[in-house]
Amino acid sequence: MNLEQLHQTCSTCTACKLAPTRQNVVFGEGNPNARLMLIGEGPGQEEDRTGRPFVGQAGQLLDQILAAVGWSRADVYIANVVKCRPPNNRNPETDEVAACDHWLLEQIRLIRPQVIITLGNVPTQWALSTTLGITKTRGQWAEFKKLSAPIALLPMFHPAYLLRNAIRTVGGPKWLTWQDIKAVKAKLEAMPEKPDQTLEVEQTTLF
Ligand code: URA
Ligand code: SF4
Ligand code: URA
Numbered sequence: 001m002n003l004e005q006l007h008q009t010c011s012t013c014t015a016c017k018l019a020p021t022r023q024n025v026v027f028g029e030g031n032p033n034a035r036l037m038l039i040g041e042g043p044g045q046e047e048d049r050t051g052r053p054f055v056g057q058a059g060q061l062l063d064q065i066l067a068a069v070g071w072s073r074a075d076v077y078i079a080n081v082v083k084c085r086p087p088n089n090r091n092p093e094t095d096e097v098a099a100c101d102h103w104l105l106e107q108i109r110l111i112r113p114q115v116i117i118t119l120g121n122v123p124t125q126w127a128l129s130t131t132l133g134i135t136k137t138r139g140q141w142a143e144f145k146k147l148s149a150p151i152a153l154l155p156m157f158h159p160a161y162l163l164r165n166a167i168r169t170v171g172g173p174k175w176l177t178w179q180d181i182k183a184v185k186a187k188l189e190a191m192p193e194k195p196d197q198t199l200e201v202e203q204t205t206l207f
Contacts, residue, residue: 003032003110006103010083016099018084018092024051028079028107035188036071037113038062039104040080041122041158042092048085053078058159062119065159065177069185077111079104081123091122101126109147109199114191115184116144116151120158127153134158139180141187148200152187156180 001009007027013019026043029052046056054062063073082092082100092100108116118124121134127144128137138157143150157173157180165173 001106003107006106006110010103013083013100013103016082016084016096018082018086018096018100021087022084023048025083026051026053026080026085027083027103028053028077030073030077031075032077032111033194034075034077034111035114035191035194036076036117036184037108037111037115038076038078038117038119039123039127040078040119042080042082043085044089045085053080054159057163061159061162065181068178069181071185077107077113079107081126097122097126105146105201108144108151109201112194112197112199113151114194115188116153117180117184118153118155120156120161124155128155139176139183141183146202148202149197154180154184154187 010027011025013025022043026047040054043053044056044058046059047053053059066072066076081104082096083103084100086092086096116127118127124134124137125131127146128142130137134155134157137155140155142153142155144153157177162174162177168174
């Protein structure tokens with residue numbers, strides 16, 4: 001299946017208990033050949049209504065963060081760990097992530113990003129198979145190891161968290177986010193263009 005076929009198939013998924021209350025499956029969007037992929041937690045109200053990732057307030061801040069280093073949404077690919085909105089924006093539950101993450105993993109496999117940004121606790125803990133909180137993992141380069149070749153990964157704060165902590169003090173969350181996105185830019189600039197490789201799911205890490 002290519003990315004478009006995967007999108008079509010995912011759009012009618014009813015594999016977990018989030019299906020009955022959603023309006024739209026939010027598959028993800030952007031450049032299917034992106035060098036950078038961003039992973040959020042799950043759709044909120046505006047995303048559920050429109051079927052598009054990060055289009056609410058947090059999404060607008062994310063656009064600004066990308067714009068700070070000269071990127072637009074068309075340059076990157078944006079997706080979430082779960083594709084349907086958890087009621088009242090609660091965190092997705094373990095069984096929901098377990099039912100849904102094969103979609104995301106296949107997106108990553110097909111897009112073959114050279115760098116992944118995880119936004120906040122839920123995607124970071126999923127991607128790194130860790131229980132460490134985002135304040136410990138943020139800003140530390142790590143590797144995404146669920147596919148046959150490792151992908152550089154930087155955990156960053158979730159933009160919704162930045163909206164709640166908007167003051168731009170040196171050393172504060174917003175300041176740290178600007179350092180992080182500049183580090184991602186520098187990392188990609190230092191890398192050669194995308195190699196022509198095929199990634200496979202690393203079966204040993206799927207548990
Ligand atoms: N928050 C997320 O984690 N994902 C979205 O798509 C929107 C808000
Ligand atoms: Fe399917 Fe994922 Fe939606 Fe659950 S959240 S119904 S697994 S697409
Ligand atoms: N707390 C969160 O829930 N998310 C963040 O990104 C940072 C702190």
